Amino acid sequence: MKKHNFNAGPSILPREVIEKTAQAVLDFNGSGLSVLEISHRSKDFEVVMNETVALFKELLNIPEGYSVLFLGGGASMQFCMIPFNLFEKKAAFLNTGVWANKAMKEAKGFGEVVEVASSKDANYTFIPKDYVIPTDADYFHITTNNTIYGTEILTDIDSPVPLIADMSSDIFSRPMDVSKYGLIYGGAQKNLAPAGLTFVIVKDELLGKVSRYIPTMLNYKTHIADGSMFNTPPVLPIYSALETLRLLKANGGLAEMEKRNIAKAELLYNAIDNSKIFVGTAAKEDRSRMNICFVMKPEYKELEADFQKFASERGMVGIKGHRSVGGFRASTYNALPIESVQALVDCMQEFEKLKA
Amino acid sequence: MKKHNFNAGPSILPREVIEKTAQAVLDFNGSGLSVLEISHRSKDFEVVMNETVALFKELLNIPEGYSVLFLGGGASMQFCMIPFNLFEKKAAFLNTGVWANKAMKEAKGFGEVVEVASSKDANYTFIPKDYVIPTDADYFHITTNNTIYGTEILTDIDSPVPLIADMSSDIFSRPMDVSKYGLIYGGAQKNLAPAGLTFVIVKDELLGKVSRYIPTMLNYKTHIADGSMFNTPPVLPIYSALETLRLLKANGGLAEMEKRNIAKAELLYNAIDNSKIFVGTAAKEDRSRMNICFVMKPEYKELEADFQKFASERGMVGIKGHRSVGGFRASTYNALPIESVQALVDCMQEFEKLKA
Ligand SMILES: Cc1ncc(COP(=O)(O)O)c(C=O)c1O
Ligand SMILES: Cc1ncc(COP(=O)(O)O)c(C=O)c1O
Ligand SMILES: [Mg+2]
Ligand SMILES: [Mg+2]
Ligand SMILES: [Mg+2]
Ligand SMILES: [Mg+2]
Structure with missing residues (x-):
C-alpha cells in the first residue's frame, strides 16, 4: 500500500533526495567509498559543504554580512x-507555544526575559498581534511556525531590536526577507534533511558583543571561522540537504514552493471547513501552511480513534495530533505531494459519508 | 580499483553496515518509509534506540548505575x-595531545585546571606515566587514544577521583572495565557509526552535585530522563550504530575485536620496524592499535610525496599524517580488514625495493 507521510518531523523528504542519499551511502561520487566513511576534510566533502552554503544563500536570497x-x-x-x-x-x-516556551526557559538562565504577548490562555490557537517590543532588549525571539498548534507568522515582521526566529518547521517554504532578521535557526529535519543537522543564519555584526565567557563549541564565531568544520560536522545530513536544495532550485525555488504549499493547504483547509464532523483548531488568519491541525466536532468526538484507524488502513502516516492539542495534525511540508493531501481529503470525506 | 580506507575519522565502516544503512534509507523495515523520514517517536525507532543502548551495555559489560x-x-x-x-x-x-588540550582549554573556563603531566615537549610521542592525581580534583581526564600521534592507553587505570575518558578513537576496540571510569565519551565516527553522533557513558551518582545553573540541553540529566529523546536525536547514525553493534556481537564481541586489532597492528608495526626507509613516531610501549603513525627516516625524507602518490595509485586512502606530525598515519579501526593492512605493507615494501 502506498504510504502518505504526514509526520511532523523527522518527516517526508523528496524521493529523489532519498534515492540519491542511498546511492551515496553505497558509493559517493563513484569514489569507491561510502559518504558515511569519507573524511570531512576531503576535497569531495569540501565541495558539498561549499555548494550547500551557496545554495542556502541563493535560495533564501541572504544578503552580504550573514x-x-x-x-x-x-x-x-x-x-x-x-x-x-x-x-x-x-x-x-x-x-506562541511549546517551542517558544522552551526557548524562553533557557534564556531565563541568562537574565531578564520579557514575554511581550502570549496566546497560552487560548491553548496557542492564534498568534498575538498587539504587542510592544522593548527597544532596550538585546533581541526579540519568535517562532515563525508553531509545529504543534498549526499557527504561522507568514510575514517578515519589523522589529526595533535584532529579530531572532526559530524557523525549524517553515524554512524554505516561502520567499522571505532575511535582512529583517538578526538570526534564523532550526532543526533541518522538516523541510531540508534527515535528523541530526541544525542550521543557523546569523548577521555577523551582532556577534562578539556580550561580556561573558562563551565555551568554544557554543560560540558562533568558532563555527564561522572554520566554515562549520571546527569539528566533525554531520556529513550525511549535509549531503542530503544539498540534494534537497538542488531540487528546490531546479523546481523553481521558493516562489514555486510557496505556490504549491498554498495549494496544498487550501485543499485541506477547505475540506475541513466544509466538513460536518471535522473542525480546524487554529484561528483562520493564523493558519499554518506546514502543520494543519483539526479535531472532531464535539458531537463526533468519540469517532476520533475510528478515524485514526480508518486513515491508517488507507496509508496515512503520522496524522495523530500532538497530545497537547489532540485530534489530528497533517504536516504538509515542501516534500509532501498534493496527491497525498488529496488522498487524506478523500479519506476524510469517505469516513464522513459512512459515519455522519 | 579496490580502495583501502585508512581515514582517521569519519572512517571505514563494515560493508554490511553500509549496505544495511543504504537499504534502510530506501525502505526501513519494509515500512514503505525511509529511515530518514520516520518519526523518532515511532515504535519502530524506539526499538532501534532500545536495542542500541542494550548492545552498548552488553558488549562493554557496563555495570548497573551507568x-x-x-x-x-x-x-x-x-x-x-x-x-x-x-x-x-x-x-x-x-x-597527551591536541584533543586533551582542547578538553583542558574548555575546562579552564570553569575553574582551576591541573595538568598532571604532559608529553608536549616530545611532540606527544609517548604517554606520561609518572604523575600524581590530586585527590581533591573533581575528576581526572584522559584521552585513551591519541588519534593524531598514534599513542594509546591500553589499560584501565586506577584513579582516586572520577576518571573521565575521551575514547573517541578506541571505544569497542578491546574489552574494558567500565567500572573504573566515571564517564566515557566520544564521537561515534571512528569505530561505530557515521558522523553526527556522540556517545556518553556516565555513572549516574556523579551527576546533580555542582552548584551552577546548567542549560537544559547541556545537562546529562535531561538526556538520561528522556532516554536520549528529549529532542530529535540523530536517527540515521543511531541506526547504523545498531548494525555495527549487532555485527560486533555476531563476530565474537570485544575479545575477538582486540585479537584482530592486535594482529593488524603487529603486521604494520613489524613492517615499519623492519623497514630501511620508514620509522615509527610513537614510543614502542605506547603504540596505538588504532592509528599507526610513521615517517620517512631523515635520509629518505624527500621521498614522502613520492610514497604518498605511489600508495594512492594503489588504492590507499587517507594515509597522510596529521600536519602536526607529518609523514603517514594508517588508521586501523575495527572495520578495517587485515587484507587492507597487508595491501599497505606490500605497497611499502614494493616502494622500498624501488627506492632504497
Ligand atoms: C580523540 C578525539 N577526541 C575528540 C575528537 C573530536 O571529535 P568531534 O569531531 O566529534 O568533535 C576527535 C576527532 O577526531 C578525536 O580523535
Ligand atoms: C518549531 C520547533 N522548534 C524547535 C524544535 C526542536 O528541534 P530539535 O528536536 O531539533 O531540537 C522543533 C521540533 O519539532 C520545532 O518544531
Ligand atoms: Mg509549537
Ligand atoms: Mg576529526
Ligand atoms: Mg590526539
Ligand atoms: Mg521533534
Whole structure:
C-alpha cells in the first residue's frame, strides 16, 4: 500500500533526495567509498559543504554580512546557544507555544526575559498581534511556525531590536526577507534533511558583543571561522540537504514552493471547513501552511480513534495530533505531494459519508 | 580499483553496515518509509534506540548505575559539557595531545585546571606515566587514544577521583572495565557509526552535585530522563550504530575485536620496524592499535610525496599524517580488514625495493 507521510518531523523528504542519499551511502561520487566513511576534510566533502552554503544563500536570497552554519545538537541546543552569544541584559519573546516556551526557559538562565504577548490562555490557537517590543532588549525571539498548534507568522515582521526566529518547521517554504532578521535557526529535519543537522543564519555584526565567557563549541564565531568544520560536522545530513536544495532550485525555488504549499493547504483547509464532523483548531488568519491541525466536532468526538484507524488502513502516516492539542495534525511540508493531501481529503470525506 | 580506507575519522565502516544503512534509507523495515523520514517517536525507532543502548551495555559489560546517551554536537561539545556537569572547583588532566588540550582549554573556563603531566615537549610521542592525581580534583581526564600521534592507553587505570575518558578513537576496540571510569565519551565516527553522533557513558551518582545553573540541553540529566529523546536525536547514525553493534556481537564481541586489532597492528608495526626507509613516531610501549603513525627516516625524507602518490595509485586512502606530525598515519579501526593492512605493507615494501 502506498504510504502518505504526514509526520511532523523527522518527516517526508523528496524521493529523489532519498534515492540519491542511498546511492551515496553505497558509493559517493563513484569514489569507491561510502559518504558515511569519507573524511570531512576531503576535497569531495569540501565541495558539498561549499555548494550547500551557496545554495542556502541563493535560495533564501541572504544578503552580504550573514553567515550560514551547519551544526549538531538540534534546534533545542540553539535555545541556549543564542543567549550565550547575544544575551547581555534582557531578551523579549513572543509566546506562541511549546517551542517558544522552551526557548524562553533557557534564556531565563541568562537574565531578564520579557514575554511581550502570549496566546497560552487560548491553548496557542492564534498568534498575538498587539504587542510592544522593548527597544532596550538585546533581541526579540519568535517562532515563525508553531509545529504543534498549526499557527504561522507568514510575514517578515519589523522589529526595533535584532529579530531572532526559530524557523525549524517553515524554512524554505516561502520567499522571505532575511535582512529583517538578526538570526534564523532550526532543526533541518522538516523541510531540508534527515535528523541530526541544525542550521543557523546569523548577521555577523551582532556577534562578539556580550561580556561573558562563551565555551568554544557554543560560540558562533568558532563555527564561522572554520566554515562549520571546527569539528566533525554531520556529513550525511549535509549531503542530503544539498540534494534537497538542488531540487528546490531546479523546481523553481521558493516562489514555486510557496505556490504549491498554498495549494496544498487550501485543499485541506477547505475540506475541513466544509466538513460536518471535522473542525480546524487554529484561528483562520493564523493558519499554518506546514502543520494543519483539526479535531472532531464535539458531537463526533468519540469517532476520533475510528478515524485514526480508518486513515491508517488507507496509508496515512503520522496524522495523530500532538497530545497537547489532540485530534489530528497533517504536516504538509515542501516534500509532501498534493496527491497525498488529496488522498487524506478523500479519506476524510469517505469516513464522513459512512459515519455522519 | 579496490580502495583501502585508512581515514582517521569519519572512517571505514563494515560493508554490511553500509549496505544495511543504504537499504534502510530506501525502505526501513519494509515500512514503505525511509529511515530518514520516520518519526523518532515511532515504535519502530524506539526499538532501534532500545536495542542500541542494550548492545552498548552488553558488549562493554557496563555495570548497573551507568547511563548510555546518544547526543549530537560531536566529542568537542563534551569538552564543555563535562565541566558544566562535573566541575566544581578543580579538574586534573593528562596532556597527551591536541584533543586533551582542547578538553583542558574548555575546562579552564570553569575553574582551576591541573595538568598532571604532559608529553608536549616530545611532540606527544609517548604517554606520561609518572604523575600524581590530586585527590581533591573533581575528576581526572584522559584521552585513551591519541588519534593524531598514534599513542594509546591500553589499560584501565586506577584513579582516586572520577576518571573521565575521551575514547573517541578506541571505544569497542578491546574489552574494558567500565567500572573504573566515571564517564566515557566520544564521537561515534571512528569505530561505530557515521558522523553526527556522540556517545556518553556516565555513572549516574556523579551527576546533580555542582552548584551552577546548567542549560537544559547541556545537562546529562535531561538526556538520561528522556532516554536520549528529549529532542530529535540523530536517527540515521543511531541506526547504523545498531548494525555495527549487532555485527560486533555476531563476530565474537570485544575479545575477538582486540585479537584482530592486535594482529593488524603487529603486521604494520613489524613492517615499519623492519623497514630501511620508514620509522615509527610513537614510543614502542605506547603504540596505538588504532592509528599507526610513521615517517620517512631523515635520509629518505624527500621521498614522502613520492610514497604518498605511489600508495594512492594503489588504492590507499587517507594515509597522510596529521600536519602536526607529518609523514603517514594508517588508521586501523575495527572495520578495517587485515587484507587492507597487508595491501599497505606490500605497497611499502614494493616502494622500498624501488627506492632504497
Ligand atoms: C518549531 C520547533 N522548534 C524547535 C524544535 C526542536 O528541534 P530539535 O528536536 O531539533 O531540537 C522543533 C521540533 O519539532 C520545532 O518544531
Ligand atoms: C580523540 C578525539 N577526541 C575528540 C575528537 C573530536 O571529535 P568531534 O569531531 O566529534 O568533535 C576527535 C576527532 O577526531 C578525536 O580523535
Ligand atoms: Mg509549537
Ligand atoms: Mg576529526
Ligand atoms: Mg590526539
Ligand atoms: Mg521533534
